[in-house]
Amino acid sequence: MSELEQKKQQIREELEKLKYEFKIELPKRISEAREYGDLKENAEYHAARERQSFVQARIAQLTEQLNKLNELNLSDIPEDKVAYGSTVTVVDVDTDDEVVFTFVSSNEVNPSEGKISVSSPIGAAMQNKAVGELVEVNIPAGKRKYKIIKLVTIHGKEFVA
Numbered sequence: 001m002s003e004l005e006q007k008k009q010q011i012r013e014e015l016e017k018l019k020y021e022f023k024i025e026l027p028k029r030i031s032e033a034r035e036y037g038d039l040k041e042n043a044e045y046h047a048a049r050e051r052q053s054f055v056q057a058r059i060a061q062l063t064e065q066l067n068k069l070n071e072l073n074l075s076d077i078p079e080d081k082v083a084y085g086s087t088v089t090v091v092d093v094d095t096d097d098e099v100v101f102t103f104v105s106s107n108e109v110n111p112s113e114g115k116i117s118v119s120s121p122i123g124a125a126m127q128n129k130a131v132g133e134l135v136e137v138n139i140p141a142g143k144r145k146y147k148i149i150k151l152v153t154i155h156g157k158e159f160v161a
Helices: 003-034 043-071 121-126
Strands: 087-092 098-104 115-117 134-139 142-152 158-160
Touching: 003 043, 098 121, 115 121, 121 134
Parallel strands: 098 115
Antiparallel strands: 087 098, 087 142, 134 142, 142 158
């Protein structure tokens, strides 16, 4: 199973759980909380309603993400250049620090895990670049120069400088 198919499957599984919670579990919790009386001071009721809003928003977000992934055509993604789904290892030319980025959709961004959006300043600057290329990126902290030393594409192909 490809990385893309695995990602789709993970989203489908989370969607199933959330839809069950939204349609079955939360209505029960809200109904039970209503039985406690005065809704103004009913913490259980307010917590259940808040969770219901969160779950509904998350369902919408995941549905949108799944639709985007379904529209994604792997044959349109370069097999030897930085693009969506790529994991890129770079070296900061000025500091010799090595950094690893994985380019994901905006819904999957998690900077602490190195997951950044392809539309971020770094993602945009590295788009369609190959191993060995120098990339200059304008970020809020200033200009950075990176050299791409390793690339693993969504196709599973690995390139090393």
